Amino acid sequence: MQTPAGRECKYYYEDFHRGRAVQDCRLLSQEEWRPRLCGVCPVPDILRANRCPHMRLDARRTRRWLRSRVEVTAYCERYQVSVENPYVGCGRCHPEASVVLTPAESKERKG
Numbered sequence: 001m002q003t004p005a006g007r008e009c010k011y012y013y014e015d016f017h018r019g020r021a022v023q024d025c026r027l028l029s030q031e032e033w034r035p036r037l038c039g040v041c042p043v044p045d046i047l048r049a050n051r052c053p054h055m056r057l058d059a060r061r062t063r064r065w066l067r068s069r070v071e072v073t074a075y076c077e078r079y080q081v082s083v084e085n086p087y088v089g090c091g092r093c094h095p096e097a098s099v100v101l102t103p104a105e106s107k108e109r110k111g
Helices: 035-039 043-049 095-101 103-110
Strands: 012-015 022-025 055-064 067-076 081-083
Touching (some): 022 035
Antiparallel strands (some): 055 067, 067 081
16 A cells, blocks of 8 residues: 555555544554654565565664654564565575675675
């Protein structure tokens, strides 16, 4: 569904049908989430970069100075490991993707 920031996110939900006014993020708690957080949230970019069905995302809102940010941690449910870079994944589920996305390492292996 389209977020208030205009990006596609599977965790965002809204319902304005027949007078309802429901907006919700199913990744953050109701107390933490505000519509303006969708503009600084990295989750839509992570979902666009990595569609692994085994990766579970957890998010929390943090405040730095006067700005709010969304910090995301990822966990691979298939191999039971925490994911260092959620944009790439754990590297075990899709090994060919990790080789393609890190060309510097593949050059070192060849040479």
